[in-house]
Amino acid sequence: MEIIPAARTVRYEQLEPGEIFLFAEGRTYALKARPQGDGDRNKMVLLGPSFLNGQGSSLVGWQATTVLSFGKNCTIFLPTDPNAWAREPVDQSQVWLAVADDRIFVCTNGAAVPQLYFPCFVDVQTGEIVEGRIQGFALYTNVWEIAVLGANHPPHTILKYPLQEIE
Numbered sequence: 001m002e003i004i005p006a007a008r009t010v011r012y013e014q015l016e017p018g019e020i021f022l023f024a025e026g027r028t029y030a031l032k033a034r035p036q037g038d039g040d041r042n043k044m045v046l047l048g049p050s051f052l053n054g055q056g057s058s059l060v061g062w063q064a065t066t067v068l069s070f071g072k073n074c075t076i077f078l079p080t081d082p083n084a085w086a087r088e089p090v091d092q093s094q095v096w097l098a099v100a101d102d103r104i105f106v107c108t109n110g111a112a113v114p115q116l117y118f119p120c121f122v123d124v125q126t127g128e129i130v131e132g133r134i135q136g137f138a139l140y141t142n143v144w145e146i147a148v149l150g151a152n153h154p155p156h157t158i159l160k161y162p163l164q165e166i167e
Contacts, residue, residue, distance in 0.1 A: 005148035005156040007070050012063045017127025020146060020158060022068040026052050029159050031106060033059065034127040045108045045122045048095055049163050053114030056093040057106065070148060070158060076104055076124065077145040084143040092117055095161055100138035107140065
């Protein structure tokens with residue numbers, strides 16, 4: 001029997017950095033990030049549609065919980081409309097992606113307190129956290145989609161911005 005989209009339940013600590021998963025307690029999707037330094041634990045970047053602090057995407061510390069993982073084989077669809085791109089994120093309550101060279105980053109709040117804003121960027125492939133600014137040139141969009149593609153079935157959207165009802 002085939003499961004579409006492919007998913008598995010695992011403990012959060014078993015995820016690999018860069019995996020997309022459903023964080024059921026937060027009723028949100030997230031991406032596992034790498035630890036920032038020696039002795040640090042993994043973090044997750046919240047992608048939505050809901051947020052623990054109600055203020056947009058942020059980094060959240062290690063969780064002892066079971067999650068539904070969609071793995072790392074997801075596809076990100078970027079907009080082709082020129083009006084969907086900006087030189088800087090305009091509204092931190094929205095989830096922005098940054099494209100720098102051939103890498104895609106989630107723009108997120110890395111502050112320990114949700115009321116403050118400290119810009120961080122999480123590489124969607126590696127889970128690496130970059131604080132402050134991305135090296136090189138970047139363009140930003142808050143119009144994007146994460147989907148699972150398959151050879152024998154249509155794409156299955158996991159999350160799409162701007163937020164819409166998913167079938």
